[in-house]
Each structure stands twice: as structure tokens, then as C-alpha cells.
Amino acid sequence: MAEAGTYRALRAVLIPLALAQFICSFAGSNMNVMLKDISADLHTTVQGVQVTITIFLLVMAALMIPGGKVTDRYGRKRCFVAGLALYGVGAVLSAVAPGLGVLILGNSILEGVGTALLIPPVYILTTLLFTEVASRARAFGVIMAMGGIGGASGPLIGGLITSVLNWRAAFVFQALVIVLIILLGRRIKDPLPPDPACPIDIGGVVLSAVGMVLVVMGILAADDNGWLMLALLVLGGLVLAWFFRWIRAKEKAGGKPLISTSVFRNRTSNLGLVTQNTQWLLLMGTSFVVAAYLQVVRGYNAIQTGLIFTAATLGLLVSSVSAERLAKRRAQRTLIVAGFVVTIAGIGVLLAMVAVSPSVWASVPGLLLVGLGLGVMLTPSVNVVQSSFGEEQQGEISGLSRAVSNLGSSLGTAIAGTILVASFTSHAYAAAMITLAAVGLGGLAAAAFLPRDLAPGTPPTSRGEL
Template identity: 30%
Template sequence: MPKTADTALPDPSRWKALAFIALAQLMVVLDATIVNIALPSAQTDLGISDGNKQWVITAYALAFGGLLLFGGRIADLWGRKRTFVVGLIGFALASALGGAAQNEAMMFGSRALQGVFGALLAPAALSLLAVMFTDAKERAKAFGIYGAIAGGGGAVGLILGGFLTEYLNWRWTFFVNIPFAVAAAGAYFVIREPSGARNRAPLDIPGVVLSTLGLVALVYGFTRAESAGWSDTLTVSMFVAAAVLLLAFVVTEARVKSPLLPLRVLTERNRGGVYLSLGLAIIAMFGLFLFLTYYLQVVKGYSPVKTGFAFMPMIVGMITGSTQIGTRLMTRVPPRLLMGPGFLVAAVGMLLLTQLDLNTSYAAVILPGMLLLGLGMGTAFMPAMSLATHGIEPRDAGVASAMVNTSQQVGGAIGTALLNTIAASATTAYVADHAARATDPRLLELQAMVSGFAAAIWWAVGILVAAAVIAIALINTGRPGTGTGGTDSASDAGAEEEFRIPVVAH
């Protein structure tokens, strides 16, 4: 990144801004899991049918996942600070609406609104860090904190969701966002966005329509596959529509003068490697959150609060891996040597969890498995978050940040649907094989469920290994330099030229 008057001198308020940005990011990440724990209580109170309950999760995922690229482009066009604050206020108001919901329509509407404002907030937060922290060592620390929150926030949501649901009321899983948003709004007074970092090119309307519809179709396809099956007509139609729309989006972006997503953001091999490996890692992780929550509550009989605390080793591992291992090594070794081994350590943790059975010891198997998973993910997430905006032109920072969030959202939707389907198939197969010899139907049901979880976790191990291979094979940037931008710009430029896909004319 070339030095300008703005980027040459570090922003004096950058660390204060980081505190507010981290709070806002925590609020968004918490929301992905905190509502899951409250869902059974909310369903009963509001009279939501079993067939419709998935829409509490799906409405949020569709709006968030579908509008992320648009949100990132709005941040580039409108200014990251303004987009961040509008997203924050909107998210808080949508949360208040959800907490006050009196029927299912009000609940679904509030969740969709949360997704819309989250799609503004998340890319603006990450791109603010990208343009505010330019020194390599400071950038490492800032992204270490951000990476720990991005990775561990989901597990924190399980603890907080358990507490609020058990001791207060499910409505507080929504209301809790309001104090977070009020505190994070302090960012308005400390953020000084570098001038000249905006992209004032006209908005690419065809790109907005095609990407939003394509991502919504993709996320809904995976969400529906989980409940209706992979061969369901509407599920297949959604996947076909997503493929056609996203292909049309790529063709459009290669031809229009001011694309929503400049293909140069995707086709530089390091960023492409980050988006792909991070998406795969999230697929593995989201599925595991769901399985372990069910295993601990249904099989082990843990309360919601105890279940939340059972995830503490993963949070501790994430924070340690991100803020200690990742931050200390990021300026000393190439990112692939943190990401690849990080995903492999996480895979070893996941491998331990394939040993789940009815009598598995928490201390001997689950605790070390979650600790290794957290350590590995934390170590890998931190350079991934930084590298996703590495060497990017300031005008593209918002949309590059949106791609990180998109890979996480789509990865989460795929992970939940794919691994759940694998678990369900293995559970059915186990019942068919053992039903004739079973003496206790309840015991058979639990054994079949755990067998299904273990089968799906084996797939998650393979997905994490694939993420490690992609990170090591595709990411080739060297050790970050000490100059502005936090990267070795010469090798970066070389890598970008070397991997440019020929279709990109600009």
C-alpha cells in the first residue's frame, strides 16, 4: 500500500477505536449462538410451530449472508465510520424489537432486520481495522484481538445465552445487545477514518441484485436441505438458482466499469486462499458447536449454563492462540506457517472428539479436544483476518472485509446443514443395525445419536485437513515486513500478478 499523508502517520485514537470495534464485533458474533439456546423457550411463548422455528435462525442468516457484499461496498462508498455507526444503531433497534416480539411474524421480522444491519456493521468494523492499523506489529496485535473475538464469540454466546435463559428470560438474549451497542457507539467520537479511502464509483446495481439473490439462494438451499433433505425439489432448485445467479454475477463483475466485487480482490492467491480455507474451517466448527451442545444437554444432562461453561476450554484456547501464539509469531513467520499448522492442531482436537460415546469423560476427552480446537483455530484465525485485507487498496477494504464475513456466514450455513445431514444418516443406519438386539429403546436412541455425531465429526476432521492443505498450498506471501501496510509489498505485488486470472481486464 503506498504511503500517503494519511497512512504514513498512525491514527492516535486507533487503540481506543479498537476497543469499541471489538465490542461491536462481539455483539454480532454472540448473536449467531446466543439465540439458539433461547429458541425452545421463545418457541413456546410465541406459539411458533416446529415447521417454522428454523426461521428464527434462517431469517437472520439469509439477510446477513445475502447482503454482506452490498454492506461492504456501502462502507467503501459511504465511509466506514458512518456505515459502522448506522449498522450499530440499527442492530440495537432490531434487537429491541426481537426482545419485545409478541408473535412469530414480529420475531422473524426482527431477526431479518438484525441480519440487514449486521451486514452493514461487520464489514465496516473489519475494514476500519485494515485502514487504521498500518504498522506490522500493531496490526498483529489488533487482528489478534479481533480474531479471538471472531472465533471465540460464538462460544461466549452459549454461556451468556444459558445464563440469560435460565435465570432471566429468553427476551434478554435480544435485549443484551442494547448495552453492547450503546457502549460501542463511543466509536463515533474516536474513529478518524483516513481521507481518500472511500470508493466513490457509482453503485453496481446488477452486481448488488445478482450477488444478493445468489447468496440468499445458496444459504437457503443449505438451510432447507437440513430440514427437507438434499433431494427435495425446492432445495435442488435453490442450488441451481444460486449457481446460475453467482455465475452471472462473476461474468457481470468482469465486464462492468465499477464492479461491486472487483475480481482482483478474489483472484490474488493469498486472499483467495484465506477466503477458501477460512470458509472450510467454519464449516467444521459450526457443526461441532451444534453437536456438542446437544451431546452435553441431551446425553450428559447438563443445564444450559453448565453447557455454556463446558465450552470454556475452547474460548481459552482461542484467546491464547490468537493473542499470544498468533500475535507473537505473525511478524516472524509467513502466514501459511501459522494457518496450516493451526488448522491441523484444530483437526487433532476434532479427532479426539470422534471418540464420543455415552460414557465419554469430559476431563479426559472433551476438555483437551476443545482446548486443542480453540488453540488451533485461534492461531489460524488471526493471520487469516489480517491477510484478508493484506495489500488491498483502501477503496476495496470494505468489500474485501465483506468477503471474510461472507465466507464465514456461508460456511456456517453449509456446516450446519451438511454435518447435520451426515449425522442424521449415520443415526438412522445405527438404529437399523442394532434395533433387533436392543432391549432399551431410549438407550438405543441415545447411542444412535452419539454414533451419528461421531460420524459427522470424522468429516469435520477431513474438512479441517483440507483447509490446512489449501492454506499451505495457496498462501505464499512472506513474513510481514516492518513498513507501512504490514507486509512485504514487493513480494505481495509479485504474488498478485502471478495468480491473476486472465478474465480480469482491470
């Protein structure tokens, strides 16, 4: 009876943690179906909304690793609640935004910072509370599945809310979910006390954040000024090189850098991080490009666009539910390679079907394949990265894993979105999809170099990703 009570208590704790991952992933994709509505209401352009989405994803990527350090210093439960509160304020501010600037402040900055503050505790608390290996693996499976479903269902739920009410109501929905999570999260207890002496590498935080921002902003500038794009990309690369020199020097001096250089020396983990980055780039890039094309070029409304994306949600849900069973039968490398093959095939079908058919449902088969492919490989990629390190480095590698994944999301929206919004024609759509397919081939190549002897069913030893 005691074990049953403990199980129910842990399940009750898992619900708010999984919901937190869901709403943060949902926020990254639900605006894709509101492009026309937001741009018309706020008197801006689709490119302006694209920048808003990209900055939100970029803020998460830039602050995810320091977010994990802050939780160690001030406490996991405290940071979880603070992040939720900040996110909720951002959602409310976005709902009443009179212009693009306030929307960027609410959605991109406040929600982005709130997410970076609340997501690390989700995975840290899961690691600390679910101490048995099998139960921990199942808990991470639920959280990662909710993250994927949130990202894939964002267009559908956002489209329904926008069509029935308006785009502002979608942010009210987010705020209400945040209130629900705070109420459900009252049962969560932090197993470890905060460590006020935990150092935070401010220099590393600034350099890594500035470097990533410059790179992504350089991509966004591609359709306006080629020289500016090149300058920002070069400058961003130099700042990131400075960041690596900084953490190496700090480590040699006996200090504690933002992240240890040892996490970059593991070949298997590095390949796994490439696959994670590529997967989220494909998910968010495809979501933005298809949604923008259907609304701006084909003239579909939010509900039509959202319903079409049900195919991707269904595919991801089916493959996520089957992930545990597949992991017991197939090696992780096999699942990741198969996932990339199916996803790239889905992008090819998207390109072919939209070109030959004017039907509103022409995108459904391709989106279904994309959802199936991504769902198959999301969890194995996390397992590969997390299982490459011992328990003492799980905090660092999981923070890097989430940062790399969120950077992939922002790059997907920036790269593919910039190609499309440059002209908003069928040719631009084709160019954006071909670019995504090419990036997918790069991810497939990285997956092919993963060790063949990665055992099936290896559970993640600690935290997963956004």
C-alpha cells in the same frame, strides 16, 4: 506527550470498534445454548431456531460486500451508527418476539442487515485511523481476537443469562452493549468525507445475494425433500454463474461492478479464502452441533452447555493472545496447517469422548483443542488474503473476505445442523462431526498448497473479517 495523547485517543477509538466486532460474533453463536428454551417458548422446533441462526449468518454474508460500498457513499461513521441502531432495534424486537416469525425479523433480518452495515466501517476506520503499520497490525489483532472470542464465548454468556433470567434477556444484553458502543463511539471521527457519486452495482448485489441464499436454503431443505434440495442447489449455482458473467461484462464495458474479477485471479488469495471459509464453517458447525446434541439428546440445560463451551473460549483466547508471538517465529502457512491439524484432532476427540463417556465434561478436551486450533490460524489466514493485494484493492478483498467467512458460518450451521436435526440421535451426531472433520481436511489440503515462502509476521495491510 503529544504522541502519548494520540495513542490514548486511538486506544479509546479502538474500544467501540472491537466491541462492535465482539457483539456481532457473539450474536452468531449465543443462541446455540437456547435451542430448547426458545423452541418451547415460541412453540416451534429446534430446526426452526436453526433456520433463524442460519438466515442471520446468511444475511451478513450476502450483504457484507455491498455494505462496504454503502459506507463509501454515505460515510463510515454514519453507516457505523446506523448499523448499530438497526441492530439494536432488531435485538429489542427479538427480546419481545411472540413467535418465530418476529424472531426471524428481529434477529435474522434486522440484526443481520445492521451487522452488514456496521462491520465494514469497523475495518475501514481502523485502516484510516491507525496509519502506522505496527499499530495497525496490533489494532486488527485486537479486533479479530474479539471477534473470535465473541463467537466462542457466545454459548457461555448466553447460557448464563438464559439460566439466571431467560433467553429473552440475552437479546436485552445485546441491546445494552449496542447502547454502550454508540456512547463510546461518539469520539470516532471519519477521516474522509463521503462520496455521493460512488456507484453501487444493484444488479451484482441482487445476483450474489440470491445465489448464496438459494445454495444455503438448498442445504437446509436436505432433510425434507431431496429433489427440492437438488433444484435449489442447481439454481443457486446458475445464479452465481450469472453473477460472475455480470461483473465480467460490466467490467469490460468500463463500469464499476460490485467486485472486480481481478480479486479472483490470485492463487494465494483464493487458497486463503478457502481456509477462512472452512475455519468459520468448523467454528459455527461444531458450536451448533455440540450444543444441540447436549441439550436435546443428553438433556443438559443452558448453563451446563454454556459452561462446557468455556473450554473452546479458553482455547481460542490462549491461542489468540499468543498469535502475535507465534507469527514472528513461524511462517503463516505453518500456522494455518498446524491450526487445521489441531482443530480436526479436536473434532475427533469430541466424537470419541462423547461416545465412550456419559460425563457432562466429556466434550471439554475436544472443544479445547478446537478453540486452540482455530485461534492459531484465524489471523494468519486473514494476513495471507490481505497481503496478496496492494493498498488500492484492500477495500474489495476485505469485503470479499468477510463475505466468504460469514458464508462459511452459515454453511456450517446449515450442513452439520441439518444432519443432526434430521433424527437427533448419537448416530446423527457422529455423522455431523465426521462431515465437519471431512470439510476440515479439505481446508487442510488448501492450506498445504499455500506458498512456503510466506514470511512470518506479515501484518494485515488493511481490513480483516467478521
